[in-house]
Amino acid sequence: MLEFWITKKLWHFNLDLHVKIGSQILVLCGPSGSGKTTVLHCLAGLLKPSAGFIKLNDRFLFSSGEKINIPTRLRNTGYLFQDYALFPHMTVRHNVMYGLKRKRRAGANVDAVELLKSFGVGHLADRYPGQLSGGEKQRVALARALAVQPQLLLLDEPFSALDKSTGESLRQEVKKLHRQWKIPFVLVSHDEEDAQFLGDVIVSLENGQLRGCSLQAVSG
Known part of the structure; x- marks a missing residue:
């Protein structure tokens, strides 16, 4: 379960959003600059909210009241960036292996090539990102995000750079x-088709405020 109440003072508006979901797909939609990616950054620990809380499976990742702010590397979240953020100097294999050292110390057993094979890109393990198509880059980035066996997956405009097909x-x-991982996904999109196809909970933001929602989303 994921529940968060995030307030963040930005230069052009105040973000204020409270959402509670189970192991569902939450889609954040709205115009550019409405606060969608800011929410993702707060969930990931890349930005600190001004106030509020973030709770994942009964564990506080952030709480202004309790003065808790878990570092990004310890939040056990996967993040698919809009530009995929693959390291150009690393092979596909080493991109997926990046960050797994801590997981292996904790006893996790993740095989990078097997994970790549599950995404249909195992044959690309020794290539570099510059040699991949947009769809291949996204599959590699998804494999890397899931390699850490996250409890939450964050996806920022994952389809915006791809052709329609x-x-x-x-x-x-x-x-x-x-369906396979059964963890909360939080996906940012400006595309109505993405929202309708993927969203179990759809939240529409405008200037950092809730303008439309379904299911358990409530205004902060």
């Missing part, structure tokens, strides 16, 4: 991944 195919894959 590839985007539709990868929407299906994300839906399938969610």
